[in-house]
Amino acid sequence: MTSASIARVLIDSPLPQLDHPFDFRIPPELADVALPGVRVVVPWRSLKNGAAGYIVEVTSDAEFTGKLSDLGEVVSPARVLTPEVWALARRAADRAAGSANGILRLAVPGRQVRVERAWVAEHEEQGADVAPPIPQVSATPITGYPDALAEALAAHDRIALDALPGVLPGPQEAPVGRWAITLAEVALDRYAAGESAILVVPDYRDLDQLLLALEERVPIVDILRMDAKQPNPDRYRAFLAALEPRPRIIIGNRSAVYAPAHNLGLIALWNDGDPLHAEPLAPYVHARDAALIRQEQSGAALVFAAHSRSVETQRLVEMGFIRPLDPQPRQRPKIIVTEQQDQGEGPAAAARIPSAAWKAIADSVREGPVLVQVSRPGYAPMLSCKRCGDAARCTSCHGPLGIPSRGATPACTLCGHLAAGWVCATCEGTEFRLVTRGTGRTAEELGRAFPATTVIVADGEKTVLTVPDRPALIVATRGAEPIAHGGYRAVLLLDGDRMLAAESLSIASDCLRWWSHAAALAAPGAQVLLVGVGGELARAFATWNQAEFASAELNDRRALRFPPAVRLATITGQTDAIGEVLTSLEGLPAGDILGPVPVILEETGRPTGESRAVVRFDYAAGARVAKELRAAVIEYATKRRAPRAGARPGRAAPTLKVRFDDPEIRL
Template sequence: MAAAVARVVIDSPLPQLDHLFDYAIPDGLDGVAAGVRVRVPLRSAGRVADAFVVEVADESEHAGALSPVDALVSTVPVLSHEVWTLARAVADRVAGTASDVLRLAVPKRQVRVEKAYAAAGSPAVPPAPGGVEPVSGYAGSDLDEGIAAGGRFVVDAIPTLTSLSDGASVGSWAVTAARLAANTAARGRQTIVSVPDHRDLDQLDAALHALGVGAVVLRFDAAQPSADRYRSFLTALGDGPHIVIGNRSSLYAPASRLGLLVVVEDGDPLHREPLAPYAHSRDVALVRQSQSGAALVLLSHARSVDAERLVELGYLSPVSPSPSVRPRVVLAEDPPGEASARIPATAWALAREALVSGPVLVQVARPGYAPVVACASCGTAATCARCHGPLGVARRGAPPQCGVCGAVAAPWRCDVCEGSSLRLVSRGSGRTAEELGRAFPGARVVVADGEHRVLTLPATPALVVATRGAEPIAAGGYRAVLLLDGERMLARESLTIAEDAMRWWSNAAALAAPRAPVVLAGVSGPLAQAFAAGTHATFAARELADRRALGFPPSIRTVTVTGPIDAVTAAVDGLHDVGIRDVLGPTPVDDGGVRSIVRFDYRVGADVARELRAALIRNATARRRPIAGRPQRAVPSLRLHFDDPEVWT
């Protein structure tokens, strides 16, 4: 007897629709099976909605008559059981809706690609690559055996570059991740590797092809054409030993025989999903690992504080390379009593010496020419007359321009002293390049920032001025690395600023040639000393201890509740019975509502999410009684954001 009931999840952000609905499968509507796309009627809304079939059954627990499935969109089962259970668990953890997660997991349908996939039938399963080879650089560790056994590790990446067979240079971290993935594929299992951005993705792709496993690599890249992304997704539905590489959404890729999950630089903010329900790549990987039993690796040059917490709990095992591969770090400051310079004399000397033999990297804090300008008379920071955003100068001789709305402030007048002259306060990449060009006449100067995209460089002498995260890879490595503006970076008000700075500096240091000097200018104290000594794990442990003493994440969890004051108050009041720590706020926000921050322990996380989800549903289904003669205003929504570090900025 054919199944008569389709149990579906409706594509809707409304929390009251975030559960499975039963629909009758009409006679003659063939092809309705688990995972396919369908359209179903919504009685209350009087319209048809898109949905995924989660399962089919012979009968329904609903006592009344079932509405029939309206249409079968496609017979290709694009929602696998593994992805559905992951989406449900991730949504439940942060009081979100499964449909929001599924929008990240299942790409939009591309009809031509799907028809070609269906016409081709079952694709041939590519053979597993060659034998397993040990991961180099981690002698004495049980990393290979642990991966095969489904272990969980935090791995400190080797801070060097590696030359591939074609002569290209990539980070050694990419070779490590590629070897782990190739070994997993050789065992007939699948791998997912999530990296922060396209630069990392290109390095990883090159390392995988150099190992001869390019035939099983599937790229999930946000910058891909939609057709290519969907083609990779459909291929991943198969049972082959695929290696899926991509950005944060790649962690939702279908993989029925998953053997390894790798998250590269889990402390990078690009791993934070900006769309609801705001799940972090690390948390998605942890949930998927617990469901699948696959191995898990967090790979980075600077261990995140979140990863350190998991190490101290015994959930992750640490693996480190030999101390002999540490960069040669020099802490450079001007002698006491002398005027402080942006580039100390020691750094100048090392840069001049290194420039003779190859490229020198100069890392700066900000792009542009002068990101901050001030009144020449009173020193007050200059702001835009239209939106009060900060004014800056994009290039030499250009008029000041707002960094928020883009308005040109010419003429400009100070609100405090009525002065009309400006002075340059900060130096961006453009101004730094101009100054270095004067200091090193005849030297080639290259700018790499958000406006100037440079990915690779030859081994010829050049001064490379780059903002953090935009540093190109130089063939053979940089002959010296100068890290400027450290004090300015650390001046930013953020809970994670010390952790971020350690990551920025460590990633830049990993681009240096062997034994090339890495100069950290103008920064001292425990953070600089930990960076110079290579004791990143000790720094992360100390940072975690400080946050634990203050009750800050990740020692505890938080949720930000934003909305109208009555809704926020009701939602927060419902949490006192589940054992939360405390509530900060409410405080006003820009849209007229308020915000409260709830702090709670990990052990009550599921209870907090459940209570807040119930509050979301109550708020979404509430209706105001209309008043005759007055237009009815929309009810402000209640918004939740779990584990948001930006609230501490």
């Protein structure tokens, strides 16, 4: 072979056995366009039209000693897979015992032909010798933080940043959270130095806030939004712009952490404890983990910012891997913890609000908007039997029954089956009792108590992003709270005891994060009232010392060997296959194996026919465990298995699923 005449191609396939580059000979007519990062089609015996893929390397050394097939076609000259993103995808997938293709589907959007052709033509017209533009902006002091923050960014340090609470006016007097102003100023610091920044936030509400904060500080042409809600052409256009050799500020959801960026100088994650940062598709790599890997590879600054620090970030802080930085001086909302005992009479009792909190709402709502946070959307999200008290279950799928709106017939919250003629399976009762009150019922009760006040509902079904600075009661579920102009005059946090009753290892940290986010929306000096919660969690919230609670939570998990003190890997599949995999992990240092046990579908309580084992191990053993489990998945996928008795012809073979750091495991 002549110099640089071999293309190593990663095939776009979900099959784990194909998750490695294949060598193809580059024919002379493709030598000028067959470059690393381009999309190609290669001949493939089982596919009539060939297999799609990316060239990840061009070399003169073939790993295959036989005769190589010729590269079939270069789809486009656009080099959409950069070496940095390919290295990130490979390493992140290996750490999670998964396929790099699973990550590249997030990193590289689907091709939009017209958008790509226009972009290629524009760059061919400009030529390759055009120097990248120099940003014509200057960095400004990062409001509320010491000079040490700017120094740490310039040194490309790793930082855990406690965000300032509050709401400030943005463009056209639109309200913007102070956290968004801080991230915009942090990004501007690197952008002014000629470096790109990637800002990753959980959802579209946060993206809108961040965009408002950036618009007054950075030329709009250099702000690239990569959002799953965008039309495909717009998202692909932003992706192609990120490939250009000029500094950009890239904002988006979890997949934006894989965005290409010229001279990357900053990766920032807002609220890394939010479950929306966890990728639900294989190989399930959390945005936090991808950011840590990319920071190590690129040497960029890394910022984890939040009102309530996650336990995972606290572990990195205590290891000395990340440097904590607090605002100077520290600011905190005026938080009051109230016990849910003396509810008084009349409307206050009906609305499950203590009399002291009720009086605070009545006084505050005369001046402006008041936020009431509840745990569930809907009218009555959960019902029970009035006679025996057992949870009311659907007769079709055994899911929980609820009332979606006032006057509606009770129905299953899972399958939608109407519960007309329902009979309790325990006592044969036929009447319901409300167990929880959702946004609809709470709004109804508050509307009766304050007949002259506007009541606004904001939840998953009714999206409200901002509210004006005038008297109103806003009833919202966690995470759906609108931003009020000037901040809320009072914030009431209800259903704390019900939130804490959820079966989750991280529920205490989650509640602290939900409450902190809502409290940060209060106006200066406004009261924030937490109802019905006490103990260390309430104390940490009242003193605005979330890091102290995260440290205590981490110590408890170390004692119990729970994540993130250790790592977990779950193996799901047929029991005999799991047994073979677990045999390969014998002798694992400082590790233990739980199970296998049958997998039960939580909504119905019925077995799925599969089993699951949990492997618990120290971080030092992570590379070995990932390698062994990946090898087991590939072996299982390629093994020829005789069909089981009674199996239908053509039915898909059972699979073996491996997931690292599974957040759904309840220890």
